[in-house]
Amino acid sequence: AILSAGDEALLQRRTDTLGPAYRLFYEEPFHPVRGEGVWLYDEEGTAYLDAYNNVACVGHCHPRVVEAMARQASMLTTHTRYLQNNIVDFAEDFLASFPDPLSHIMFTCTGSEANDLALRIARVKTGGTGVIVTENAYHGVTIALAAMSPSLGAGAPKDENVFTIPAPTGQHGEQEGEIMRANVEKALATMAERGIKPAALYVDTIFSSDGIFSHPKGFLKPAVDAFRAAGGLFVADEVQPGFARTGEEMWGFIRHGVVPDMVSMGKPMGNGYPVAALVVRPDVVAEFGERTRYFNTFGGNTTAIATAQAVWDIIRDEGLLNKTLETGSAFRADLESLAREGDVICDIRGSGLFIGVQIAGDDPRGRTARLVNALKKKRILISASGPGGDVLKIRPPLAFGADALDFFMSGLREAIKDI
Ligand code: PMP
Numbered sequence: 247a248i249l250s251a252g253d254e255a256l257l258q259r260r261t262d263t264l265g266p267a268y269r270l271f272y273e274e275p276f277h278p279v280r281g282e283g284v285w286l287y288d289e290e291g292t293a294y295l296d297a298y299n300n301v302a303c304v305g306h307c308h309p310r311v312v313e314a315m316a317r318q319a320s321m322l323t324t325h326t327r328y329l330q331n332n333i334v335d336f337a338e339d340f341l342a343s344f345p346d347p348l349s350h351i352m353f354t355c356t357g358s359e360a361n362d363l364a365l366r367i368a369r370v371k372t373g374g375t376g377v378i379v380t381e382n383a384y385h386g387v388t389i390a391l392a393a394m395s396p397s398l399g400a401g402a403p404k405d406e407n408v409f410t411i412p413a414p415t416g417q418h419g420e421q422e423g424e425i426m427r428a429n430v431e432k433a434l435a436t437m438a439e440r441g442i443k444p445a446a447l448y449v450d451t452i453f454s455s456d457g458i459f460s461h462p463k464g465f466l467k468p469a470v471d472a473f474r475a476a477g478g479l480f481v482a483d484e485v486q487p488g489f490a491r492t493g494e495e496m497w498g499f500i501r502h503g504v505v506p507d508m509v510s511m512g513k514p515m516g517n518g519y520p521v522a523a524l525v526v527r528p529d530v531v532a533e534f535g536e537r538t539r540y541f542n543t544f545g546g547n548t549t550a551i552a553t554a555q556a557v558w559d560i561i562r563d564e565g566l567l568n569k570t571l572e573t574g575s576a577f578r579a580d581l582e583s584l585a586r587e588g589d590v591i592c593d594i595r596g597s598g599l600f601i602g603v604q605i606a607g608d609d610p611r612g613r614t615a616r617l618v619n620a621l622k623k624k625r626i627l628i629s630a631s632g633p634g635g636d637v638l639k640i641r642p643p644l645a646f647g648a649d650a651l652d653f654f655m656s657g658l659r660e661a662i663k664d665i
Contacts (some may be wrong), residue, residue, distance in 0.1 A: 253277055271629060272622045281306025284643050284650050286627065294625045295653050297642040300600075303489055304516035304560045311517045311556045312501040316551035325610060326353065326546045333546055336555045343496050344525055345505050347521040352524045352531075353546025357384030357485035357512030360524040363540070364481045364508045365390055365446060367526065370534045372477055374443030377405075378433050380413040382633040383587075384455040385448055385483055389602040394448060397455040397633075411469075413456030416595055416604075420462055427468035434476050444478035451498030452487035457632030458595050458602025458639065460492070466502035479530065482506035485598070489514040490561055490644060493571035493598020501597065517557045521550035550569050573646050574598040580655045599646060602631060603638035610636035616665040623664075624657035 249257065260268075276294065278286040283305040285293045296306065304311065326333065337351050354360045369375060377394055379385065384397045392398055393405035411429040414422050430447065437444060449466060454569075455457040470480045487498025488511045499506050507530050513524030522545075536539075544550065561567070562594065578594055581603060585591035590613070593604035605614045612631045617638065621628055631639040642650070 248274060265382075265397050271627075274565055275620045275638055276610045276620065276622065276627065282395070284646050292625065294622075294627055295642075295650055295657070296627050297640050297645060297646070297650075297654055298628045298639045300486065300491060301513045301518055302643050303491070303645075304557055304566065305515055305643050306452055306518075306617040308517060308556075308560060308645075310560055311519075311553060311651055314556035315519060315549060315553045318549045322379075323547055325541075325543060327541065330548055330551075332548060332551045332555065335565040335582055336551050336558070339555070340558060341525065344509070345500070346525045347529070348505065348509060348524050348525050349646040350528055352514075352526065352540060353550070354514045354522045354524065355520040355544050355550075355553075356386070357387055357483075357510060357522050358541065360485075360510035360512060360522045361386045361391050361394075361448065361481070361483060361546065362388045364510055367508065367524075367531055367534045368446035368479045368481065370537060371530050372443065372445045372479060374445040375407045376409065376442040376444040376478070377407055378409050378411055378430060378444075378447045378473065378478075380449065380453065380456050381410045382413060383410075383448070383450060385450075406440070407445075409437060413453050414459040414465065416459050416461075416593060420463060423468045426465060427472045430469040430472045434473070444473065444476050446479050446481050447473040448483055450483040450486055451502060452492060452600050454486040454639070455631060457604075457637045458600065459489070460597040460600070463501045464503045464554075464583075466499075466544075467504050470502075470504045470506075479507040480504065481508045481510060484509050484511045485513050486641075488548045489557075490567040491598055491600050491641070495566065496567060505583065515557065516550060516553045517548060519553040520544070521546075521554045561644070564645070570598040570644050573648075573651060574601065574650075575600060577651055578655075579641070580651065584655065584659060584662075587659075588662065596640075599640075599642055601638075601640040603640065605617075605636050605638065610634060613665065614638060617639045617658075617661055620661035621622050621657055624661055626654055626657045626661075 254291045258630050279289050280287040284294050284296050379394045382397045384395045385391045393408050395401040411433050482499040490496055492498050509525040515521050581594050592606035595602040614636045629639050
């Protein structure tokens with residue numbers, strides 16, 4: 247490692263204090279001290295291109311976001327048990343982006359809390375407990391959700407109510423939908439054999455941790471229909487694909503032609519401020535509301551909402567949905583031509599600025615890891631995805647322009663040569 251003496255010491259102190267469960271990116275850890283737009287800067291002022299961070303969706307430290315957050319924080323930060331204008335104004339404005347009948351919103355601080363709340367609501371509404379997730383899914387940190395997150399590995403908690411189905415493979419074209427439906431039906435049959443009633447099917451609609459599967463559009467619908475026919479609810483986990491990320495629509499599920507019963511979201515919602523939410527159909531949450539109540543100390547606080555409103559305004563004012571579509575298409579076209587130059591890249595998937603690049607070869611996992619680390623040396627930050635760790639995951643802030651794309655492509659071209 248070529249870490250500075252200061253960073254060597256910091257690394258040791260970090261291990262001493264944070265303990266063994268944390269992981270850092272890269273063989274040679276990165277230590278940014280400042281962010282602006284799509285760039286992160288280290289202590290020496292060297293700029294690194296952030297091509298991975300979907301949280302800073304409108305760009306790191308966007309001045310309008312920082313200003314809105316600071317202004318509200320200097321005036322009042324309080325919770326949802328007082329009357330406040332901004333939460334209702336935001337709810338009305340934001341819910342307009344969802345199809346009927348998705349017309350209630352409940353605020354949390356994290357995507358995990360939103361998914362956990364969805365599970366509670368689904369259990370009340372359906373009277374069931376059975377859950378289906380994909381084989382390499384990630385849905386969150388609580389005990390219930392860690393058990394629904396097989397990507398955490400063998401050490402993840404086990405739950406007899408959780409059933410997995412294979413993720414799409416990207417190999418079956420128009421058959422993808424029917425294959426997924428058959429897999430859901432098989433899982434439902436096993437559930438029935440064990441006397442477990444279905445509650446919820448959770449799907450990350452871009453299959454981020456499964457390896458990024460975006461096409462053909464609509465392939466999710468038959469699986470959702472089958473699960474609903476058995477009495478379960480469909481939860482679209484939009485933590486990754488939401489907020490214009492896929493370029494064509496504000497929400498990933500829309501590409502699939504389904505209207506979920508609940509939609510969870512988080513990450514980009516506050517551009518880094520912890521604000522997340524669950525959007526839900528009124529009839530789905532009605533009984534839950536009668537039987538119990540919901541309060542989340544920090545979820546939906548005034549400053550969280552002011553921040554989320556600023557992000558939402560910027561996405562629209564800066565035309566980020568269209569920009570994402572355009573940059574994403576240019577990005578994939580550049581990658582396609584790079585793929586033709588050699589035998590390293592064998593598939594390019596994704597939509598908008600959520601791109602998966604499948605790496606070929608005898609040891610695709612090793613090659614992908616070497617590429618990610620070689621890119622870091624070229625001052626480009628990305629990571630890998632998929633059960634085999636053999637997919638480059640490219641997911642930059644949406645404010646990713648032509649200059650950034652050129653920088654990325656020349657870096658990737660060199661990195662491929664270097665490894
Ligand atoms: N769902 C998906 C698809 C995610 O990627 C994540 C976070 N990686 C979560 C849920 C959980 O969100 P959070 O980390 O905000 O709890």
